[in-house]
Every structure is written in structure tokens, then in C-alpha cells.
Amino acid sequence: MNHFRLFMTIMGLALSSAAVSPSLHAATTTAPAYTATAKELIGSWASMGLPATTVTADSTVSATGPVTLTLPTYLQKGQQSQYLLKYDDKKKLWSATDKDGNMNVTFTLISENTAEIKLSGKKPGQNMSQPLFRN
Numbered sequence: 001m002n003h004f005r006l007f008m009t010i011m012g013l014a015l016s017s018a019a020v021s022p023s024l025h026a027a028t029t030t031a032p033a034y035t036a037t038a039k040e041l042i043g044s045w046a047s048m049g050l051p052a053t054t055v056t057a058d059s060t061v062s063a064t065g066p067v068t069l070t071l072p073t074y075l076q077k078g079q080q081s082q083y084l085l086k087y088d089d090k091k092k093l094w095s096a097t098d099k100d101g102n103m104n105v106t107f108t109l110i111s112e113n114t115a116e117i118k119l120s121g122k123k124p125g126q127n128m129s130q131p132l133f134r135n
Contacts, residue, residue, distance in 0.1 A: 035109075038057050038061045038062065038065040041107070041109065041115075043055060044135035047130055050074060051074065053117060055068070065085060065086050067085050067094065068084055068085070077103060080098045083105045084096055093107065102122055115133075117132055
């Protein structure tokens with residue numbers, strides 16, 4: 001009988017904690033993009049001690065760009081190291097395609113100091129995503 005009470009107590013605790021804790025699904029959804037001007041992107045962005053990705057712009061740049069993204073060597077999968085990113089208001093992200101149309105680069109600001117860079121090629125499996133933090 002004591003095992004039954006122990007079992008019921010554990011089940012009661014498990015059920016009550018599940019009812020008050022946020023759902024696991026909520027923890028895995030992507031945060032909405034942070035809306036920022038081009039000048040807020042300017043700077044050095046790095047991740048996990050790797051060389052930084054750099055965003056630069058002309059001093060007279062408008063709020064929606066364009067800005068220049070310079071990839072570090074380890075991210076240069078095409079023949080291009082710099083991309084002129086333009087802002088897409090509908091998607092709330094900055095993107096560019098290389099001169100040959102083979103590589104698409106997307107830079108999304110998640111918060112003031114957090115971003116995500118995505119590189120995608122035309123062939124299946126040519127996708128890469130990396131979180132970046134303001135350096």
C-alpha cells in the first residue's frame with residue numbers, strides 16, 4: 001500500500017507541475033524578429049569564439065539600408081566575402097544574393113544584441129544557420 005501512495009504522490013506532483021509550467025512547444029518556437037534601423041546593425045557580430053562577421057554602412061545610410069555584411073573566412077562558402085544587404089519589411093530581415101545567384105545570405109536581428117545569420121545555396125543540403133552576438 002505504501003508503494004501505491006508514493007506512486008500517486010509522484011504522479012500528482014508531475015501533473016501539477018505540468019499544469020503550471022509553460023508548454024514545451026513555447027520554448028522551441030522562434031522569437032519574432034526585432035525591428036531595427038540599419039545603423040543599429042553596424043558593428044562586429046561573433047559566436048562561440050569564432051572570427052566575427054562585420055556589418056558596415058555609409059554614414060548617410062537610411063533606416064532601411066543598404067548595409068554591407070563581411071563574412072569571416074570560415075563562412076565564405078562562395079567566391080564572395082561581402083554582401084550588400086537590403087531590408088525586407090514584410091519578412092523583417094536583411095538579405096542578399098551573391099552575384100551568381102547561387103548563395104542567399106539572410107541576417108535577422110532577434111534582439112538588440114542577438115542576431116541569426118543564414119546561408120543557403122541552390123543545392124539540397126546547402127543550408128547553414130548560426131546565432132550571432134554583438135561583439
